[in-house]
Amino acid sequence: MRPGAIHTHSLRKSYQGMRAVCGISLNVEAGEMFGFLGPNGAGKSTMISMLSTLLRPSGGRALVAGIDVRDDPKEVRRRIGLVFQEPTVDTDLTVRENLAFHATLYGLGKHDARRRVAEAADLVGLTGRGDTLVRTLSDSMRRLLEIARGLLHEPGVLFLDEPTVGLDPQARAEIWEHLRELRHRRAITVFLTTHHLEEAEYCDHIAMVDRGRVVADDSPAALKRLIGTDRIHLRTGDDQAAAATLSDYLGLASAWGPDGLYVQVTDAATAIPWVCTVLRVPVHSIEVRRPSLDEVFLRYTGRTLDGASRPEVSL
Amino acid sequence: MTVDARPSVWSRLLRRLWWETRAAHVVWQRELLHYARNPARLIMTLAQPVVYLLVLGTGLGAMLPGGGGYPTYLFPGVLLMTVQAPAIAIGASVAVDREAGFLREMLVAPVHRVSLLAGRCAGAATVATCQGVLVLGLAGLAHIPYAPELMLALIAEMALIAFAMTAFVALLAVVISPTPTFHAALGCVLTPLVFLSGALFPIAGLPVWLTALMVANPLTYVIDLLRRTIAPYLARPEPAAVHSPVLMELAVTAGVGLLSVLLAARRLSRPR
Numbered sequence: 001m002r003p004g005a006i007h008t009h010s011l012r013k014s015y016q017g018m019r020a021v022c023g024i025s026l027n028v029e030a031g032e033m034f035g036f037l038g039p040n041g042a043g044k045s046t047m048i049s050m051l052s053t054l055l056r057p058s059g060g061r062a063l064v065a066g067i068d069v070r071d072d073p074k075e076v077r078r079r080i081g082l083v084f085q086e087p088t089v090d091t092d093l094t095v096r097e098n099l100a101f102h103a104t105l106y107g108l109g110k111h112d113a114r115r116r117v118a119e120a121a122d123l124v125g126l127t128g129r130g131d132t133l134v135r136t137l138s139d140s141m142r143r144l145l146e147i148a149r150g151l152l153h154e155p156g157v158l159f160l161d162e163p164t165v166g167l168d169p170q171a172r173a174e175i176w177e178h179l180r181e182l183r184h185r186r187a188i189t190v191f192l193t194t195h196h197l198e199e200a201e202y203c204d205h206i207a208m209v210d211r212g213r214v215v216a217d218d219s220p221a222a223l224k225r226l227i228g229t230d231r232i233h234l235r236t237g238d239d240q241a242a243a244a245t246l247s248d249y250l251g252l253a254s255a256w257g258p259d260g261l262y263v264q265v266t267d268a269a270t271a272i273p274w275v276c277t278v279l280r281v282p283v284h285s286i287e288v289r290r291p292s293l294d295e296v297f298l299r300y301t302g303r304t305l306d307g308a309s310r311p312e313v314s315l
Numbered sequence: 316m317t318v319d320a321r322p323s324v325w326s327r328l329l330r331r332l333w334w335e336t337r338a339a340h341v342v343w344q345r346e347l348l349h350y351a352r353n354p355a356r357l358i359m360t361l362a363q364p365v366v367y368l369l370v371l372g373t374g375l376g377a378m379l380p381g382g383g384g385y386p387t388y389l390f391p392g393v394l395l396m397t398v399q400a401p402a403i404a405i406g407a408s409v410a411v412d413r414e415a416g417f418l419r420e421m422l423v424a425p426v427h428r429v430s431l432l433a434g435r436c437a438g439a440a441t442v443a444t445c446q447g448v449l450v451l452g453l454a455g456l457a458h459i460p461y462a463p464e465l466m467l468a469l470i471a472e473m474a475l476i477a478f479a480m481t482a483f484v485a486l487l488a489v490v491i492s493p494t495p496t497f498h499a500a501l502g503c504v505l506t507p508l509v510f511l512s513g514a515l516f517p518i519a520g521l522p523v524w525l526t527a528l529m530v531a532n533p534l535t536y537v538i539d540l541l542r543r544t545i546a547p548y549l550a551r552p553e554p555a556a557v558h559s560p561v562l563m564e565l566a567v568t569a570g571v572g573l574l575s576v577l578l579a580a581r582r583l584s585r586p587r
């Protein structure tokens with residue numbers, strides 16, 4: 001097995017006996033966009049603090065960029081970029097000063113630093129804002145500045161702890177646009193935490209955590225496949241005839257609703273052409289509903305991500 | 316002929332040292348920028364020692380029998396308060412940064428904690444010394460001559476004292492958490508130390524236990540150091556509270572500063 005960019009084996013952390021992370025084993029491949037998805041207090045920030053050497057694990061092992069976080073924390077720190085959950089820009093300095101400060105801490109030479117500061121600012125759309133005091137920037141721009149700062153020393157792994165926390169949907173979309181742009185331009189492993197489901201959908205690989213344990217770990221598509229099937233919502237000229245045809249020719253069971261037929265299939269994309277071929281009645285509309293990650297989380301924890309427990313699955 | 320492609324231990328060490336020095340330098344620069352961008356803070360921290368000198372020095376001096384010399388007596392204490400204000404503010408900002416997160420941003424960088432702390436203390440020392448120079452301008456009010464050698468010596472001493480105090484306060488900030496506890500501890504330690512240092516009044520005829528506290532108080536030596544630097548330039552030198560060698564006093568101040576930096580760095584580099 002190729003060691004991933006991040007590899008942990010039953011990593012644990014307790015705070016004065018309170019167990020925040022209880023034995024997490026992960027394998028994040030190099031170049032992946034990895035999402036660590038969990039509700040408040042699940043242990044996401046604790047996990048990031050351990051992987052970035054700011055917190056000593058109570059047990060287990062963690063390799064980041066091939067290096068054990070306990071053996072050589074300094075080398076790990078050199079190879080990672082980190083954006084904290086809470087804002088950590090210096091609001092009394094300008095954008096450029098914040099970036100230059102960071103560049104020097106990472107040992108970049110003056111010339112190199114100037115070039116990379118410009119590059120990083122460009123990547124997050126802050127070009128031309130160099131001399132703006134950070135205090136006067138909007139929340140999303142400050143976040144983008146932090147991301148730019150985390151990228152300045154060209155780390156192999158970038159940790160983002162809830163990069164869009166506290167931002168409105170428009171600002172969130174903006175951050176994500178820049179993250180996608182980043183993946184496009186650089187080969188980098190991104191480890192991000194979130195409790196937004198739609199953000200997890202953008203990841204190549206997600207792990208769902210709850211109370212310090214991983215409850216599911218796979219690609220978003222695979223996780224959703226695991227819990228269920230796609231649903232096709234059909235509206236036809238004659239629902240009864242359509243249902244009979246689908247059952248006879250394709251062996252598909254369907255359910256009647258007041259507004260049409262519901263058919264469960266494993267993969268809607270391949271099923272729809274067949275459905276259209278066999279049906280002899282007029283088809284007014286076809287709609288596909290895919291299972292959501294929220295349902296996956298609910299299945300494994302009995303709760304939804306925002307903490308509410310929903311007794312029944314609506315399907 | 317063989318060429319060793321690997322850089323030698325010495326050149327690696329030198330590069331490392333250069334890296335750390337530059338890191339300390341930007342941290343220093345950041346402190347200066349903060350002060351430069353908040354002129355209100357500068358004025359407020361300057362106001363206190365000036366008020367002490369004018370109000371306490373002249374007011375109290377007029378009440379005391381033969382109190383004409385009181386402003387002179389008070390002057391080392393005024394200098395101490397001048398450097399103390401920014402030293403405490405910047406040392407304590409370690410606690411603020413820890414909570415706000417900027418400290419974590421620095422700690423996750425691959426630099427030695429000693430560089431980060433030393434840069435910060437040097438920043439505080441610079442700010443404090445600049446303010447000290449302004450207050451030195453009032454030396455005439457305390458009947459202290461503006462002799463160039465005296466002024467230079469006082470400036471150097473203030474820089475050293477500010478560095479050591481910042482380091483000590485930063486050590487407290489790193490060791491004592493949460494932040495409100497730290498601020499309470501700071502207030503409850505520093506005020507008695509100033510009163511017991513002989514900065515405001517000569518300490519004589521105290522009960523034994525207070526005298527013991529005075530002898531153990533590092534500020535006593537700091538005040539004594541300043542006082543004895545000034546004494547040779549005065550027409551009527553004051554009797555000193557303690558008589559320890561000036562060199563020892565300098566060494567103790569520098570030692571407290573260095574030790575604090577090292578201990579605080581150790582504490583910071585140990586992940587919780």
Ligand SMILES: Nc1ncnc2c1ncn2[C@@H]1O[C@H](COP(=O)(O)OP(=O)(O)OP(=O)(O)O)[C@@H](O)[C@H]1O
Nearest residue numbers: 015018020038039040041042043044045046047085
């Ligand atoms: N320094 C600490 N001391 C004691 N308990 C802590 C500490 N930090 C975190 N915890 C506890 O550990 C658990 C996990 O916290 P953590 O911050 O890792 O969660 P999180 O998933 O990042 O949550 P959030 O979404 O709110 O950021 C929580 O129950 C929290 O109360």
Ligand SMILES: [Mg+2]
Nearest residue numbers: 044045046085
């Ligand atoms: Mg968190």
